[in-house]
Amino acid sequence: DVKVTQSSRYLVxxxxxxxxxxxxxxxxxxxxxxxxxxxxxxxxxxxFSYDVKMKEKGDIPEGYSVSREKKERFSLILESASTxxxxxxxxxxxxxxxxxxxxxxxxxLTVL
Amino acid sequence: xxxxxxxxxxxxxxxxxxxxxxxxxxxxAFQYFMWYRQYSRKGPELLMxxxxxxxxxDGRFTAQVDKSSKYISLFIRDSQxxxxxxxxxxxxxxxNYKLTFGKGTLLTVNP
Numbered sequence: 001d002v003k004v005t006q007s008s009r010y011l012v013x014x015x016x017x018x019x020x021x022x023x024x025x026x027x028x029x030x031x032x033x034x035x036x037x038x039x040x041x042x043x044x045x046x047x048f049s050y051d052v053k054m055k056e057k058g059d060i061p062e063g064y065s066v067s068r069e070k071k072e073r074f075s076l077i078l079e080s081a082s083t084x085x086x087x088x089x090x091x092x093x094x095x096x097x098x099x100x101x102x103x104x105x106x107x108x109l110t111v112l
Numbered sequence: 113x114x115x116x117x118x119x120x121x122x123x124x125x126x127x128x129x130x131x132x133x134x135x136x137x138x139x140x141a142f143q144y145f146m147w148y149r150q151y152s153r154k155g156p157e158l159l160m161x162x163x164x165x166x167x168x169x170d171g172r173f174t175a176q177v178d179k180s181s182k183y184i185s186l187f188i189r190d191s192q193x194x195x196x197x198x199x200x201x202x203x204x205x206x207x208n209y210k211l212t213f214g215k216g217t218l219l220t221v222n223p
Contacts, residue, residue, distance in 0.1 A: 004155075040120075042215035043156075043200070058210075090155055098204035100146055101211055103155035 003027070004104035006091055012110045019078040021107050023091030031094045032074035033101060034058075034066060036087040043090065049074055050097060081111045115139055118201055118214030127223050131188040133199050135214045138182065141206025145177050147186045148200040150216065156200055160186065191221045 007022035025032065033048040035058075045058030047066040055066050063085060067075045074093075078085055088108050092101040118135045125131055133147075143164050148156035160175040162168045162184075168175045174187040184203070188195055201214040 040215070043213045045210060048210070088153075097209035098144060098211070100144075100158055100161050101202075102158065103148075106153070106155045108153065 004091055004093055004102050006089075006104040006107050008107050009105060010108045010110075012112065013078075013081050014112055015082060017081050017111075019081050019109065019111075021076040021078075021089055021091075021109070023074045023076070023093075023104055024072055025074075025091075025093040025102070026072065027093060027095070027102065028071070029093035029095050029102075030071075031097055031099075032068065033092040033094075034064075034074065034076045035090045035092065036060070036085075037090055037106075038087050046076065081109075083111050085109065086111045115212050116201065116203065116214045119217055120215055122218040122220060124220045124222060125191055127191060127193060127221055129191050129221070131191050131195070131219060131221075133186040133188075133201075133217050133219070135184050135201035135203075136182055137184070137203060137212075139203075139206065139212075140179075140182065142182075142203040142212075143179075143205035144203060145175070145184050146202040146211070147173075147175055148202060150198045150200060152197075159199075193221050193223050196220045 004025045034046045035043045049055045049068040065077045091104040094101045147160040150156040165179045172189045176185040198216040200216045202211045
């Protein structure tokens with residue numbers, strides 16, 4: 001059974017803090033993705049990675065960075081958290097680009 | 113025109129009803145079509161996957177793709193309260209190697 005896990009379900013941080021969100025997949029997938037999901041805006045792609053140490057910007061990369069040092073692990077970093085980054089963050093993975101993606105349970109981040 | 117349009121609802125039906133959820137799209141290169149179900153405060157889970165045109169059935173769920181009309185549908189027969197969730201369509205194909213998602217339709221099935 002496919003499995004994508006995220007480090008936290010709920011997270012509360014203060015403005016200006018550095019925030020790390022971690023995602024791990026056990027399916028040996030090449031591709032991993034970070035999305036944020038907001039009411040009325042749907043899923044928006046922040047960054048994705050198609051190989052270890054390789055990354056590409058998605059639709060809304062500003063204020064975020066990513067790291068992929070190992071195939072199974074993909075981290076999203078908020079260098080200096082701001083209140084407008086309060087959101088649900090979802091990680092996903094896929095075998096091929098354009099293929100079905102498998103999602104983790106999500107991290108609900110609140111920035112105060 | 114947005115690439116993928118999906119009526120956000122909300123849609124409220126009685127238990128046992130047949131539910132029809134739909135998406136329209138503008139990119140004729142799309143050829144892979146998916147439906148995801150997302151329960152409140154959870155991640156989306158893959159429900160159905162179809163390639164190109166035609167129907168695919170899995171239990172109470174049927175996915176339908178009409179590429180000529182650029183229209184996809186998900187039918188739920190004998191709907192149950194446990195089907196209450198947000199349903200997201202997604203698609204990809206051609207030079208668009210990323211998934212393009214609809215914004216989701218919120219469905220409530222009332223006992």
